[in-house]
Amino acid sequence: MTGLLQALGGRVIAGLHGTGQSLLLLLRLLRGAPIGVRRPGLVIEQIYTLGALSLVIIVVSGLFVGMVLGLQGYYTLTDFGAAEQVGVMVALTLLRELGPVVTALLFAGRAGSALTAEVGLMRATEQLSSMEMMAIDPERRILVPRLLGAFIAVPLLALVFSAVGVFGGYLVAIGMVGLDAGAFWSNMQQAVSMQDDILNGVIKSVVFGFVVGWIALHKGYTAVPTSQGVSRATTLGVVHASLAVLGLDFLLTALMFG
């Protein structure tokens, strides 16, 4: 009995410890953020590896998500004789939810895992300690540019995702199903608002980019310095980042569109 209680207590304390540690790390990283202005080259390099190299997966999945949305929307909406509204459905779903969320999930899988593994391996091979020996702050030199890179890359990727998705929906609705292009666009323009839909979607993706980058870096930075520890940190990073994105999405949706 006491053993069970002890296990539970230990778990809770470890969890709280991890949370507090990651928060402290975040605060230190935020304080170090000006390095992004002083040495923009570091951040640009990260935008390249995190953002530009993720473009292919984002464009391809955006296209297919949009096409599937268009097709499913068409099947459902024709029952109500409202097939012209398919553009509205595709655009609003993408801009408000799927664009930011799927981008963040893909980003966590494609780039977040790489971040965790990279930083974790730096820890395991004692590159971080040797930097400290050379009086270089590894948090500022390694972590901050990566966090800023994720913070900048994810909103841009989400915008690309939404735009490509709308185009995919257009391809299905006009090319495959044969709806009228004019009605498709004009209904969409009637329903979509710049502030309520597009801007809120961008705000969401900014938050997601930040959270995914933060979780991935924290997992890597605190990884147990063995090959097993790094692999475990990578898995946990992706899982936690995905869960955080989904949970935050619900919160943000309730705040924004309530």
Add this chain to the structure above:
Amino acid sequence: MQERLVEIWVGVFVVIALLASLFLALQVSGLAELRQTPGYQVVATFDNVGGLRERAPVRMAGVRVGRVERIELDPQSHQARVVLRIDERYDSIPVDTRAAIYTSGLLGEQYIGLEAGWEEEALSAGDRLQETQSAVVLERLIGQFVRSMGE
């Protein structure tokens, strides 16, 4: 060289993202339409605007001549006060034009239809459309129908 390539790719990435946001802003949200087209405002009061929304089109003979700018409740008369923005090029609409709220299709959006009057004098900024016809509220229609059936 390596450095340069990285920067070029980041530039390409940012340009693609900018194009995407431009596409979303202009083509998807119709921000281009939101841009103040030169025009003049006229006011119409309705007993009931139904599901009319701001930015809804204003049509005359089916042709789009403007859009609904603002809908508010007149605190004195308790009627809906709808401000319409008519495009500048339609400057010869008669003053006794009638405004009515119609629905496009059975479930479609609501819009304001204008029916030209006979006066020589044209509408100008700030004028009020005298004759208006409210939106058809389905429940009220059904209520009337049921009552007439009962008689």
